[in-house]
Amino acid sequence: MDITKIKAIDVHVHAEVSCHDPEDPVMGKFFDAASAYFKAPRERPKMPEIADIYREQQIAFCIFTVDCESGIGAKRISNYEVAEFAAKNDDICMAFASIDPHKGKMGAREARDLIENYGVKGFKFHHIMQNIEPAARVGYPIYEVIAEYGLPAIFHTGHSGMGTGMRGGAGVRLKYGQPMLVDDVAADFPDMKVILAHPSWPWVDESLSMALHKDNVFIDLSGWSPKYFAPQIIQYANTQLRKKMLFGSDFPLIHPQKWIDAALKVGFREDVLPGIMKDNALGVLGLA
Incomplete structure (x- = not known):
């Protein structure tokens, strides 16, 4: 990757359908509800289509699936397919x-x-969909490996569009998205870069506090249009947390250009935006 030719880095892009296997019917019900919630197209693009969109815009991106086989019983897309x-x-x-x-x-x-054989650059956890507390000890062996290699891990925080509007939220429990539940992980694994995904509503201030307190905690601003951000997100992005904020879209539910267009209008300082859009991610991803 020639970072001089890249305008931005989107750290939060979903691979939601396999190039080889049909869509999982259990996951399909969640996609139906999420599309309605986000007012997004129901058809999910395959990975080659995603690459074409981002290449055209000169935006690099981190792509991942979500393994929630235990939590909701949906067959995952293979990590090996994504890595290849x-x-x-x-x-x-x-x-x-x-x-x-x-x-x-x-x-x-x-x-x-x-990591060793397929070049994976980081990890994604969605404990709401995985139906487990972030600091549950059964998951610690996975964190130990991530920390050993000094890689970043993205943790979903805040409300979840997945399950929104479904009967009983499809059994999905929002409590596992509380950012402070990740604080033990950040403290126990200081060599792992912890990225708190999304603005974390309704617990916005918890994420800001954690990013201020711990040098290994960052925030990606995906999943919401910037025009809906709480004022304190803009305030801290412009001041104490200007090195801790990362651009993320949550594509395909939010198009990256739509996110960028909104971000230019909400009060981010002109000297802060380059960090949010690209420079901060270079450090977190080990590209700087």
């Missing part, structure tokens, strides 16, 4: 992996293999 795709498109794409924390030591074996 990213390797073939490494001018623009970086693979993150997702491993259900319930998989414990076997999950740690997979994590190590993905």
Whole structure:
């Protein structure tokens, strides 16, 4: 990847359908509800289509699936498929992996293999969909591997569009998205870069506090249009946390250009935006 030719880095892009296997019907019900919630197209683009969109815009991106096989019983997209795709498109794409924390030591074996043999650059956890507390000890062997290699891990925080509007939220429990539940992980694994995904509503201030307190905690601003950000997000992005904020879209639910267009209008300082859009991510991803 030639970072001089990249205008921005989107750290939060979903691979939601396989190039080889049909859409999982359990996951499909969540996609139906999420599309209605985000007012987004129901059809999910495959990875080559995603790469074409980002390459055209000169935006690099981190791509991942979500392994929630234990939590909701949906068959995951293979981390190996995502990693192999990213390797073939490494001018623009970086693979993150997702491993259900319930998989414990076997999950740690997979994590190590993905890092050492498939070039995975980070990990994604969605504990709401995985139905487990972020600091549950069964998941610690996976974190140990991530920390050993000094890689970043994205943790979903705040409300979840997945399950919104479904009967009983489809059994999905929002409590596992409380940012402070990740604080033990950040403290126990100081060599792992912890990225708190999304503005974390309704617990916005918890994420800001954690990013202020711990040098290994960052915030990605995905999943919401910037025009809906709480005022304190803009305030801290412009001041004390200007090195801690990262651009993320949550594509395909939010198009990156739509996010960027909104971000230019909400009060981010002109000297802060380059960090949010690209420079901060270069450090977190080890590209600087």
